[in-house]
Amino acid sequence: MSAEFGGRGGRQGRISQWLRGRRPKETAGDGGREAQLLATAAAGLPLAPAAHPGAGYGCSCDRVGCPTPARHPVSFAWQTQSTTDRAQIERWARHQPQANFITATGMVHDVLDVPLEAGREALERLLAAGVEVGPVAESDDGRMLFFTLTRGTPEDEDEWWPCELDCHPETMDEHPGLRWHCRGSYVLVPPARLPGGDDRRVRWVRGPEHPLPDPLSLLEDLTDACARHSDRQSDPAPAPWPLRH
Template sequence: MGVTEAAPIPKQRGEQLLDQAVRYAEERHWDVFPGTWLEPVDGRELCSCGEAECAAPGAHPARDDWAAQATGSAVQVRRAWQRQPKASILLPTGRTFDAIDVPESAGFLALARMERMELTLGPVALAPDRRMLFFVLPGAGAKVPDLVRKLGWAPSAIDLKARGEGDWVAAPPTRFGGRGAVLWARRPTPANRWLPDAEELINPLAYACGREAAAARARRG
């Protein structure tokens, strides 16, 4: 009679976060730092920061000196998540990548157009607050406003912003309170290790955001 293999035991959430944080540091060479986490309180999950109405519960920096905490050392990453296994995974922008942040609906429209155009794409994250983040080369934070103006839009008129130096993004599988987890719309792979420049993606992204802004104005009458 053959021996039946036991089904693999699913990893606890803390182990998933630790494993993924280490992979970002080791495989992508991204700096990583631990953020806040969710704590069960009276049947609810509240942010560890203690703010009852936290805007990003369990998914923002836990300390003011977060930039100094960020590290690409897998050893230090392991130590950080062993100290607090439930900590969110946050990635500083302006170092190995920047991120162009757009509404989810505009992001999917732009993503479909980019794929038809066969543009080179980096990783793309989808956050539970209905935002989409396109990873691009560092420097986007400084030049995106001018790129948008050259395409005929005022930066303040469309919902598109670049996250660069001094900012950060939450990485999968970080959870935003009860809204769900950050996901990859296009996950990091060896094929997208080389990131595009913001100039390569700005046209479809600005177009999609401009269309959405025009539709919103039309709905308001």
């Protein structure tokens, strides 16, 4: 497989060009904020209002030193509040024009959340291999989000198989590699705005119209890409050349 992806020409080159060509379009403004939210809900992803950037790197919530500014739901009841109902989402979008929105995972879908560099590498490989990849979003805080079918919520809680990759919002810093957002977690959906400037956003690379894939069909490529990314991050900086004594 490494030989297949060793060069930049051929099919991989065309996919790379396609990915590069998609980004400028996706980054241009909100692209119709309400329309994007309704399209996301129409695809079956339940939404709820979230905080938005405040002054500087702050948050619109009243929590002093908010640990996740502009990245958390407004209501503590976000899991039961999350909905795909068009009329409700229209009301939220119009009455809270600055609000970001989250989607609750583990109900219909999960999200595999990886470092941006690793995600782009894996996405090229998956598309080149003809794998059905679902919706994918990029975040300007350096993450890529792969939306998949959920593992499900069994009726018998004893049958629920936990995974050490599971990620809850309050533990995200403990998962710098791959984070698996499932039951009890959430992620921002486009066109969310991030603190630190009007150009910092979450945007679609592949929109919500793409069918949700089985997470296991993506997992191996994503974990491999994350491992390579981690190795590159941990490599010591090369010594200057030529060496001088």
